[in-house]
Amino acid sequence: MPLLQLxxxxxxxxxxVAVKDLSFxxxxxxxxxxxxxxxxxxxxVFNLITGIYAPDAGSLVFDGKKxxxxxxxxxxxxxxxxxxxxxxLFAYMxxxxxxxxxxxxxxxxxxxxxxxxxxxxxxxxxxxxxxARELLRFVELERYAGSYARNLPYGGQRRLEIxxxxxxxxxxxxxxxxxxxxxxxxxxxLIGLIARIRESGVTVFLIEHDMALVMNVSERVTVLxxxxxxxxxxxxxxxRDERVIEAYLGRAEGAA
Amino acid sequence: xxxxxxxxxxxxxxxxxxxxxxxDFLANAGxxxxxALGLNIVVGFxxxxxxxxxxxxAIGSYSxxxxxxxxxxxxxxxxxxxxVAPVVAALFGLLLGAPTLRLRGDxxxxxxxGFGEIVPQTFLNLAQYTNGxxxxxxxxxxxxxGHPFGFSATPYYYVLLGLIAIGILAARxxxxxxxxxxxxxxxxxxxxxxxxxxxxxxxxxxxxALGASFSGLAGVAYAAKLDLVSPDQFGFNVSVLVLSxxxxxxxxxIWGVIVGSFVLSFVNSFLLPQSTTLAxxxxxxxxxxxxxxxxxxxxxxSMMLFRPEGLIPSRQRAAELHDVAAAPESA
Numbered sequence: 001m002p003l004l005q006l007x008x009x010x011x012x013x014x015x016x017v018a019v020k021d022l023s024f025x026x027x028x029x030x031x032x033x034x035x036x037x038x039x040x041x042x043x044x045v046f047n048l049i050t051g052i053y054a055p056d057a058g059s060l061v062f063d064g065k066k067x068x069x070x071x072x073x074x075x076x077x078x079x080x081x082x083x084x085x086x087x088x089l090f091a092y093m094x095x096x097x098x099x100x101x102x103x104x105x106x107x108x109x110x111x112x113x114x115x116x117x118x119x120x121x122x123x124x125x126x127x128x129x130x131x132a133r134e135l136l137r138f139v140e141l142e143r144y145a146g147s148y149a150r151n152l153p154y155g156g157q158r159r160l161e162i163x164x165x166x167x168x169x170x171x172x173x174x175x176x177x178x179x180x181x182x183x184x185x186x187x188x189x190l191i192g193l194i195a196r197i198r199e200s201g202v203t204v205f206l207i208e209h210d211m212a213l214v215m216n217v218s219e220r221v222t223v224l225x226x227x228x229x230x231x232x233x234x235x236x237x238x239x240r241d242e243r244v245i246e247a248y249l250g251r252a253e254g255a256a
Numbered sequence: 257x258x259x260x261x262x263x264x265x266x267x268x269x270x271x272x273x274x275x276x277x278x279x280d281f282l283a284n285a286g287x288x289x290x291x292a293l294g295l296n297i298v299v300g301f302x303x304x305x306x307x308x309x310x311x312x313x314a315i316g317s318y319s320x321x322x323x324x325x326x327x328x329x330x331x332x333x334x335x336x337x338x339x340v341a342p343v344v345a346a347l348f349g350l351l352l353g354a355p356t357l358r359l360r361g362d363x364x365x366x367x368x369x370g371f372g373e374i375v376p377q378t379f380l381n382l383a384q385y386t387n388g389x390x391x392x393x394x395x396x397x398x399x400x401x402g403h404p405f406g407f408s409a410t411p412y413y414y415v416l417l418g419l420i421a422i423g424i425l426a427a428r429x430x431x432x433x434x435x436x437x438x439x440x441x442x443x444x445x446x447x448x449x450x451x452x453x454x455x456x457x458x459x460x461x462x463x464x465a466l467g468a469s470f471s472g473l474a475g476v477a478y479a480a481k482l483d484l485v486s487p488d489q490f491g492f493n494v495s496v497l498v499l500s501x502x503x504x505x506x507x508x509x510i511w512g513v514i515v516g517s518f519v520l521s522f523v524n525s526f527l528l529p530q531s532t533t534l535a536x537x538x539x540x541x542x543x544x545x546x547x548x549x550x551x552x553x554x555x556x557x558s559m560m561l562f563r564p565e566g567l568i569p570s571r572q573r574a575a576e577l578h579d580v581a582a583a584p585e586s587a
Binding site: 050052071072073074076077081082084088089090091092093097100101102104105106107109110111113114115116117121124125148164168 | 426429430432433434435436437438440441444445447448449450451452453454455456462466575
């Protein structure tokens with residue numbers, strides 16, 4: 001059974017059909033990428049998966065559960081975490097607090113526990129703080145634990161978003177253009193990081209424009225153009241697909 | 257060390273200074289410290305601008321007046337009311353919170369402003385239950401181990417000191433907890449917060465309810481001490497006063513909020529009346545209390561100009577405001 005399965009998912013904004021009868025699936029434990037020109041509907045797909053938008057038609061099934069109609073918070077707690085194309089960290093919270101907040105859905109302290117700091121609440125806080133530190137080490141940001149998220153260097157902010165997303169032990173991690181704005185060395189580190197995330201058992205699905213990175217890390221690539229899937233398969237095959245080349249480079253003159 | 261000294265000084269104050277009016281002033285100031293601590297949860301932690309916070313103060317006060325007086329012949333003991341009133345206020349916090357969940361910033365402020373107007377109006381107009389503009393008087397006097405509090409402010413002073421201690425502890429615990437982080441996450445980026453699995457509905461409602469419960473406590477102590485509640489004690493100016501305390505002291509910082517609250521109370525209820533008395537003694541026909549709002553205005557405008565993060569700012573607020581200030585230069 002695939003971890004995530006989209007079947008004929010459709011989403012329109014007014015007259016604009018952003019996602020057109022899209023079907024694809026993600027195998028558990030895989031790294032897959034979604035590419036396509038700007039405006040192809042990639043981020044809309046992420047927003048449909050995380051419940052920011054409800055689909056107009058079609059179904060999304062994650063880990064055996066239908067996602068359609070569930071709220072974002074509920075979907076997050078089912079085990080889907082994400083990063084954002086425009087970094088959305090909690091700017092004026094420390095890096096450590098950002099990661100601890102990422103654990104929210106897996107924590108149990110309620111109003112009473114938070115108010116009184118019961119022994120159980122304390123134990124939970126300690127464990128979560130320790131886990132958050134581990135994750136900061138994992139993304140090589142431990143020395144920024146006490147800094148405000150906004151004071152981290154750009155590449156660090158991208159990695160902090162990943163750590164925050166991982167804090168909830170997700171089954172599926174959605175990365176929205178994780179390499180945007182990174183220099184070559186940061187990109188190399190990111191490739192290693194994505195591989196390590198997969199090794200830890202998390203399925204990774206990313207949107208990326210950097211072809212070298214996509215071809216390097218992903219096992220499967222889905223190509224969108226004008227909201228439609230135009231190609232899908234192994235990176236090397238997709239790269240040579242005529243429709244993909246056309247979508248990216250345009251049609252050769254006179255060929256029409 | 258410093259804190260221990262402060263605690264000893266506060267505990268010993270009524271023995272050192274036998275002037276009842278000083279103790280009385282401090283007890284009243286204590287009620288406002290509680291209010292400021294409560295509003296700080298809503299505005300400082302969760303970032304929900306509430307301009308009608310006095311409504312919950314009114315609800316706390318009136319719940320004591322109605323449940324512990326001759327009004328209906330119900331006499332719930334004061335100490336029990338300290339448990340009941342926060343719950344009542346919290347319920348009204350939920351009631352206000354529910355319709356405002358989708359609102360933010362200016363819109364939220366306007367709805368809370370409306371709520372702040374509606375509540376005292378309701379107490380004013382339900383005259384058959386509340387005696388309208390006359391309010392409810394002759395409230396039950398609290399007693400401890402059979403000793404009634406009497407007319408001295410000292411027992412109320414100690415009650416409020418205790419409530420403030422509990423309030424500080426509660427606010428601090430909340431700040432460093434799963435709930436506190438969820439509030440701050442909502443304040444920073446509501447959409448991202450939802451992606452963390454934070455249920456923004458219940459989290460915001462918790463802020464309104466817990467924030468309101470503080471003013472429930474303040475209301476009971478204040479009403480019992482004053483022996484009177486009337487609708488005019490809970491107007492918009494009270495909401496603004498408490499919000500000014502946060503701005504002055506430093507929004508989001510528990511100690512800052514306490515200092516801001518105390519400073520404004522001091523100016524309001526001590527400095528201005530005392531100056532007026534002195535002026536009269538010197539033969540000057542000046543009433544400084546008439547300049548109260550002008551003075552608030554000057555304080556607030558100066559704070560915004562020179563120290564927008566407050567006297568004792570939270571780390572976040574200071575960084576936030578100084579980044580904004582520095583931005584044009586670095587651009």
